[in-house]
Amino acid sequence: MTVLPRDVCSAMPASDVGKEGYSVVASRSGAAAARPIGGPEPDWMDRFMEAIMGRKYDAAREVLRSAVAQGAGNNLAEQYGKVLEDMLQQAAEIENPSVRKEVATFGVVSLREMDNHTGRGLIVPGYVNWGDELWRQRPVAYIQSPSSRAATQVCDACLVPVGTLASQLVFLGQPVPEGAEEVEVVNGACSPVQCPGGCSEVFCGEACCEWAQTSSSHALLCKGSLPATALVALEDLEKLAEKTDQEHLLLLAHHIAVILLRRLAGDALSDVMQHFVKQFFSSPWETLTSEEDADGDTPSYREDLLGQAAGHLRRLFADQELAEPFLDIEILSSMMGTYEQVNMCISISHPLNTQCDRTSELLQPVALAKLHRFQKGVDQDSDEEDDEAEAGDKQDRPQPVAEPTEDDIATALQTIAKQSLFANVVGTSLCEALSFTNHSCLPNARIDFATSATPDNNSGPGLWVFSAARRPMLPGDEVQMCYVPSVVGKPVKERQKRMKKFGFECRCRCCTTDLMLEADE
Numbered sequence: 001m002t003v004l005p006r007d008v009c010s011a012m013p014a015s016d017v018g019k020e021g022y023s024v025v026a027s028r029s030g031a032a033a034a035r036p037i038g039g040p041e042p043d044w045m046d047r048f049m050e051a052i053m054g055r056k057y058d059a060a061r062e063v064l065r066s067a068v069a070q071g072a073g074n075n076l077a078e079q080y081g082k083v084l085e086d087m088l089q090q091a092a093e094i095e096n097p098s099v100r101k102e103v104a105t106f107g108v109v110s111l112r113e114m115d116n117h118t119g120r121g122l123i124v125p126g127y128v129n130w131g132d133e134l135w136r137q138r139p140v141a142y143i144q145s146p147s148s149r150a151a152t153q154v155c156d157a158c159l160v161p162v163g164t165l166a167s168q169l170v171f172l173g174q175p176v177p178e179g180a181e182e183v184e185v186v187n188g189a190c191s192p193v194q195c196p197g198g199c200s201e202v203f204c205g206e207a208c209c210e211w212a213q214t215s216s217s218h219a220l221l222c223k224g225s226l227p228a229t230a231l232v233a234l235e236d237l238e239k240l241a242e243k244t245d246q247e248h249l250l251l252l253a254h255h256i257a258v259i260l261l262r263r264l265a266g267d268a269l270s271d272v273m274q275h276f277v278k279q280f281f282s283s284p285w286e287t288l289t290s291e292e293d294a295d296g297d298t299p300s301y302r303e304d305l306l307g308q309a310a311g312h313l314r315r316l317f318a319d320q321e322l323a324e325p326f327l328d329i330e331i332l333s334s335m336m337g338t339y340e341q342v343n344m345c346i347s348i349s350h351p352l353n354t355q356c357d358r359t360s361e362l363l364q365p366v367a368l369a370k371l372h373r374f375q376k377g378v379d380q381d382s383d384e385e386d387d388e389a390e391a392g393d394k395q396d397r398p399q400p401v402a403e404p405t406e407d408d409i410a411t412a413l414q415t416i417a418k419q420s421l422f423a424n425v426v427g428t429s430l431c432e433a434l435s436f437t438n439h440s441c442l443p444n445a446r447i448d449f450a451t452s453a454t455p456d457n458n459s460g461p462g463l464w465v466f467s468a469a470r471r472p473m474l475p476g477d478e479v480q481m482c483y484v485p486s487v488v489g490k491p492v493k494e495r496q497k498r499m500k501k502f503g504f505e506c507r508c509r510c511c512t513t514d515l516m517l518e519a520d521e
Contacts (some may be wrong), residue, residue, distance in 0.1 A: 039071035081127030106433035107135030136466035137258035142429035160451035198224025217257035233315035285336035350422035370402030378423035440480035
């Protein structure tokens with residue numbers, strides 16, 4: 001049982017009586033209360049405190065939510081939110097004194113065991129206003145997708161496209177017209193920095209370069225520094241990942257490299273294993289499919305594929321004894337299972353799309369069509385398409401060899417008009433906070449990435465992922481994202497079909513309500 005303070009009303013915020021834009025109304029207790037003109041019901045504060053006094057915290061949260069939606073000011077929302085936060089904290093401490101000491105936090109959110117079918121999730125302990133940042137961190141491990149690597153030269157640390165239009169054309173093996181060297185990919189950015197290790201990777205500046213040499217997977221996977229046998233193993237793994245369209249096999253190498261850096265720095269094996277592997281939701285990779293899979297992606301196929309990848313990984317890290325525990329086939333299968341269930345797809349807008357008009361002035365129509373061919377399909381395996389269309393994109397992705405047709409030229413010119421000539425930089429990542437964020441078809445949080453080119457990004461070098469509130473959130477609210485953004489606003493059957501790819505039947509509030517309405521019809 002929760003014991004409330006002797007005078008819980010002493011925690012009740014003072015009203016803003018008499019402030020401009022407020023009218024003074026009488027509450028049921030007889031005291032004056034401030035109400036924004038045309039705002040929430042005049043008795044909402046009384047109803048909120050009645051719910052608090054009755055330990056009906058969910059009801060109190062909904063009263064406050066309604067008041068915020070009807071125009072209660074931020075100050076009032078924060079003050080009453082603090083009352084709810086304090087009451088929830090006291091209840092948690094009394095019911096389970098150890099919970100508060102053991103809880104993990106990311107930014108302003110906390111990890112909790114949820115009282116529903118979703119298991120662990122993130123909640124906001126305090127009031128969060130619309131647009132407020134919830135958390136920000138570097139992904140545990142991340143890579144640029146092979147198709148994206150072939151289409152765009154990026155900083156190996158933060159994945160922002162680098163250089164000029166001229167250098168991007170050279171990267172693609174295309175002719176460079178006069179004036180292209182004056183078109184900067186990122187306005188005001190410095191020239192790309194070559195990796196001092198002697199590989200072909202570049203960086204957007206000294207900060208990302210220095211960070212990558214010591215703190216990212218590049219520190220151990222730089223092809224200019226790898227022994228010959230390890231280099232061949234890494235290249236064999238890259239070929240296997242591209243051939244089988246299983247980029248997560250390559251993510252394994254980068255994940256293990258980051259793990260190894262922590263072990264080399266002196267972190268205990270048990271701590272590293274827990275932080276980088278066991279804390280994440282997972283199932284053995286081969287159990288996430290069936291022998292009846294129509295495309296041949298069966299458990300036995302996955303076991304064989306992972307066995308091949310494990311062989312390459314053992315050769316890659318043959319000189320690193322500390323990596324051995326993470327090369328066990330069961331651990332590798334668990335990591336692959338984690339990627340399939342909680343990975344985050346990376347998508348970063350190409351800065352040159354803001355200069356499509358200038359690009360079209362410099363390049364002849366045929367050259368534009370050739371450039372578009374290199375970009376086509378790189379970022380089209382998106383959630384906008386159904387499974388059949390995605391498969392078609394991969395199979396029909398044209399190779400930039402034959403001369404462009406009139407249709408090719410017309411399509412390229414259309415992308416110029418839409419400011420989408422250049423494909424987004426795409427990849428895959430494992431992010432700690434994001435892996436604990438559950439799904440909703442009506443999300444209250446958005447996810448985005450920050451690079452060195454992101455305005456006002458003072459986080460530091462490398463790639464960052466962050467979450468921000470899409471609407472006000474109250475103490476105890478669960479942070480929810482949409483795993484497939486394009487399903488928002490779609491019919492419930494379509495949403496349910498799309499979410500089956502993630503191995504669960506969506507039971508968010510939006511789907512539950514829509515299914516109930518359908519059943520009543």
